[in-house]
Amino acid sequence: AQSVTQPDIHITVSEGASLELRCNYSYGATPYLFWYVQSPGQGLQLLLKYFSGDTLVQGIKGFEAEFKRSQSSFNLRKPSVHWSDAAEYFCAVDLSGNTGKLIFGQGTTLQVKP
């Protein structure tokens, strides 16, 4: 079955440390890939997206993600985490080619230690 997996349910990092959140998808072709962030009590905000071309994409708030076809992965990274980055992060795929029908991973909760 087609799916999106975020292996880490909860991650804690120290402020200033680097961050990598993992995302793997199960699908025969290359889907459209997204990362969203959800702050407590808020809706989801798009961080970045990948459709084609350069496999390293830059997003808002200093985030980037790299698409690796061989690993079916789209991991999110940030070189230096800020306390305000504490939130829940969702990886999502559009399997139907930019139809807008997204399948979300279960999410990774990021906690930032002072």
Place this chain on the structure above:
Amino acid sequence: DAGVIQSPRHEVTEMGQEVTLRCKPISGHNSLFWYRQTMMRGLELLIYFNNNVPIDDSGMPEDRFSAKMPNASFSTLKIQPSEPRDSAVYFCASSPPEGDTQYFGPGTRLTVL
């Protein structure tokens, strides 16, 4: 731009009651999505509309759920009768004609007692 507007933000009701959730998409957007978020199941797409027409309702859990989009600026999600297992946060999102990015509303937290 006001963004996607959802009302109410919180709803507490008793089992068996009808619940109506409302959404106003961003002006100019022609696709609208309803999602449900729970701890157990995460974010699930319930239904989405394109140009006010329901395109895919395969995520609607059962006949107790219905959604309408009478015009480009308004959509409702109705649950009748409601059950405690419907307790969740319901999100509405919209996207522009060029597709790709969905813009989410703040959600409605529904509690069915």
